[in-house]
Amino acid sequence: xxxxxxxxxxxxxxxxxxxxxxxxxxxxxxxxxxxxxxxxxxxxxxxxxxxxxxxxxxxxxxxxxxxxxxxxxxxxxxxxxxxxxxxxxxxxxxxxxxxxxxxxxxxxxxxxxxxxxxxxxxxxxxxxxxxxxxxxxxxxxxxxxxxxxxxxxxxxxxxxxxxxxxxxxxxxxxxxxxxxxxxxxxxxxxxxxxxxxxxxxxxxxxxxxxxxxxxxxxxxxxxxxxxxxxxxxxxxxxxxxxxxxxxxxxxxxxxxxxxxxxxxxxxxxxxxxxxxxxxxxxxxxxxxxxxxxxxxxxxxxxxxxxxx
Amino acid sequence: xxxxxxxxxxxxxxxxxxxxxxxxxxxxxxxxxxxxxxxxxxxxxxxxxxxxxxxxxxxxxxxxxxxxxxxxxxxxxxxxxxxxxxxxxxxxxxxxxxxxxxxxxxxxxxxxxxxxxxxxxxxxxxxxxxxxxxxxxxxxxxxxxxxxxxxxxxxxxxxxxxxxxxxxxxxxxxxxxxxxxxxxxxxxxxxxxxxxxxxxxxxxxxxxxxxxxxxxxxxxxxxxxxxxxxxxxxxxxxxxxxxxxxxxxxxxxxxxxxxxxxxxxxxxxxxxxxxxxxxxxxxxxxxxxxxxxxxxxxxxxxxxxxxxxxxxxxxxxxxxxxxxxxxxxxxxxxxxxxxxxxxxxxxxxxxxxxxxx
Numbered sequence: 001x002x003x004x005x006x007x008x009x010x011x012x013x014x015x016x017x018x019x020x021x022x023x024x025x026x027x028x029x030x031x032x033x034x035x036x037x038x039x040x041x042x043x044x045x046x047x048x049x050x051x052x053x054x055x056x057x058x059x060x061x062x063x064x065x066x067x068x069x070x071x072x073x074x075x076x077x078x079x080x081x082x083x084x085x086x087x088x089x090x091x092x093x094x095x096x097x098x099x100x101x102x103x104x105x106x107x108x109x110x111x112x113x114x115x116x117x118x119x120x121x122x123x124x125x126x127x128x129x130x131x132x133x134x135x136x137x138x139x140x141x142x143x144x145x146x147x148x149x150x151x152x153x154x155x156x157x158x159x160x161x162x163x164x165x166x167x168x169x170x171x172x173x174x175x176x177x178x179x180x181x182x183x184x185x186x187x188x189x190x191x192x193x194x195x196x197x198x199x200x201x202x203x204x205x206x207x208x209x210x211x212x213x214x215x216x217x218x219x220x221x222x223x224x225x226x227x228x229x230x231x232x233x234x235x236x237x238x239x240x241x242x243x244x245x246x247x248x249x250x251x252x253x254x255x256x257x258x259x260x261x262x263x264x265x266x267x268x269x270x271x272x273x274x275x276x277x278x279x280x281x282x283x284x285x286x287x288x289x290x291x292x293x294x295x296x297x298x299x300x301x302x303x304x305x306x307x308x
Numbered sequence: 309x310x311x312x313x314x315x316x317x318x319x320x321x322x323x324x325x326x327x328x329x330x331x332x333x334x335x336x337x338x339x340x341x342x343x344x345x346x347x348x349x350x351x352x353x354x355x356x357x358x359x360x361x362x363x364x365x366x367x368x369x370x371x372x373x374x375x376x377x378x379x380x381x382x383x384x385x386x387x388x389x390x391x392x393x394x395x396x397x398x399x400x401x402x403x404x405x406x407x408x409x410x411x412x413x414x415x416x417x418x419x420x421x422x423x424x425x426x427x428x429x430x431x432x433x434x435x436x437x438x439x440x441x442x443x444x445x446x447x448x449x450x451x452x453x454x455x456x457x458x459x460x461x462x463x464x465x466x467x468x469x470x471x472x473x474x475x476x477x478x479x480x481x482x483x484x485x486x487x488x489x490x491x492x493x494x495x496x497x498x499x500x501x502x503x504x505x506x507x508x509x510x511x512x513x514x515x516x517x518x519x520x521x522x523x524x525x526x527x528x529x530x531x532x533x534x535x536x537x538x539x540x541x542x543x544x545x546x547x548x549x550x551x552x553x554x555x556x557x558x559x560x561x562x563x564x565x566x567x568x569x570x571x572x573x574x575x576x577x578x579x580x581x582x583x584x585x586x587x588x589x590x591x592x593x594x595x596x597x598x599x600x601x602x603x604x605x606x607x608x609x610x611x612x613x614x615x616x617x618x619x620x621x622x623x624x625x626x627x628x629x630x631x632x633x634x635x636x637x638x639x640x641x642x643x644x645x646x647x648x649x650x651x652x653x654x655x656x657x658x659x660x661x662x663x664x665x
Contacts, residue, residue, distance in 0.1 A: 001515055256495060
């Protein structure tokens with residue numbers, strides 16, 4: 001049964017990890033995009049519709065990534081080129097995304113979806129216990145792990161990653177050094193959108209293979225919290241995402257176990273656990289002001305206008 | 309540029325004003341407030357179908373605008389007030405959580421008539437209407453007891469309100485009428501609408517050994533999980549057979565259309581008055597989806613129970629019934645009154661869960 005629980009946790013955590021990783025890169029470049037929920041639901045709608053039309057969940061996955069990425073361009077255009085307020089634009093993007101995705105998916109409501117099937121690694125999946133859990137998953141899970149490793153390398157080991165972080169910390173200095181701030185930020189925003197779109201595709205192709213309006217149900221906001229929770233570190237996003245997922249699934253099992261044992265644990269308390277855990281961790285990490293400052297992109301959310 | 313926008317907005321408002329003004333003379337507005345998306349495949353979709361039936365039947369005499377995805381809470385009051393201001397003669401608010409908001413707005417607009425679904429607070433211009441869902445849940449419980457190999461079913465619950473508790477109890481009573489040792493595991497998802505979380509709850513229940521699922525949440529996600537895992541399940545609010553053609557045993561289908569037509573007619577001929585209506589299977593406000601994926605004898609039993617409930621021969625809450633702690637609630641042959649059911653805050657014997665307070 002433990003294995004079954006782990007499998008459920010992976011399904012529940014993957015969309016959080018994917019969306020948070022994308023937002024992490026966006027925020028590392030100094031842009032705060034609060035539209036994760038909107039981009040995620042756009043990804044879910046595009047992925048589902050494309051999969052239904054073509055019969056291929058992989059084309060669906062691609063459509064989800066594109067849907068989220070292209071949608072985020074709108075945010076880029078407004079905040080980077082037209083220098084609109086990032087917080088307001090992000091919120092608007094979420095509202096627009098929820099409405100637009102409803103339109104896109106309207107004709108597809110109630111259709112049974114096509115599930116993205118697991119890719120089973122022949123020998124590795126035979127390893128007792130961990131084999132099935134780690135090596136018989138669908139593509140979105142593998143992508144989430146590859147992305148964590150890749151983004152970690154990119155941000156902290158590559159030259160381009162260093163430039164991106166420099167822009168996030170001080171866009172004026174980076175600009176003075178000749179780094180193209182706007183172009184880099186456009187790419188970072190689009191990467192964030194693509195990741196959120198991929199997370200949405202996971203929702204409508206893996207988690208619950210169907211389309212219903214608002215099906216992301218607030219997961220984009222949890223992903224946003226996760227980025228802060230992880231203090232802008234990819235590995236911590238992975239750990240935090242799985243903590244959130246595990247607490248969410250664990251509380252459901254705890255309810256049933258409590259019934260078997262005949263004890264009373266209020267379910268409202270158990271439901272609040274993930275949020276309580278977030279607060280506790282935030283207190284712990286913000287305790288040390290210096291490390292918090294080192295990790296927080298200093299230009300986060302500030303508009304940049306190149307001086308001629 | 310700014311002037312142009314203002315001019316456009318003004319002309320749009322003018323045109324809008326004209327068209328509604330012209331229609332208002334002949335058509336009354338009957339308005340709907342939905343908690344979810346009109347295509348959620350469950351609760352809200354059932355109300356939307358009812359609205360469409362109303363539109364078909366009386367579309368020449370009334371307009372039927374609606375607002376969907378209205379969250380319960382402060383936003384609800386604003387949304388209902390907006391509807392009332394926009395010239396609605398009758399407003400249906402279709403979620404339990406809209407109760408207090410509806411009461412407040414109804415007090416502000418004495419000339420507008422309101423109807424609140426599944427609530428218990430009324431006023432001279434505020435009626436309540438509800439469906440005896442528990443009748444369907446009793447039948448489901450009986451089917452579950454016949455079909456479950458392990459003698460234990462899983463129940464995905466939303467919030468610990470009387471409506472939900474009543475459903476859990478009716479299900480358990482139905483099951484126990486067939487198998488006195490039948491057990492029911494309850495998981496509270498603490499949401500009406502979150503496909504992912506509903507699916508998670510379904511998986512948790514199945515992993516913990518239940519082989520039949522029923523739900524009191526709004527999406528088809530649990531049905532889909534049950535279908536994937538090869539167990540049986542019951543649909544909720546709408547017929548969910550598409551999500552589990554080999555899984556759904558039956559579903560409680562809310563059929564509000566006839567009620568909406570009846571009340572709108574009363575509005576039009578001036579006989580509308582505030583009532584507390586609680587209809588059931590016999591009135592057609594609630595129907596059972598076809599009995600599928602079960603042997604003929606179980607189907608026959610379910611049909612017989614349905615007929616008995618319709619004729620009034622069988623009331624699911626008929627004693628002897630003990631409360632969960634073993635204390636007596638109803639004596640043999642005694643039937644529960646509606647008041648106790650509508651305020652139900654205790655479990656009957658056999659439910660494993662402890663009711664959240």
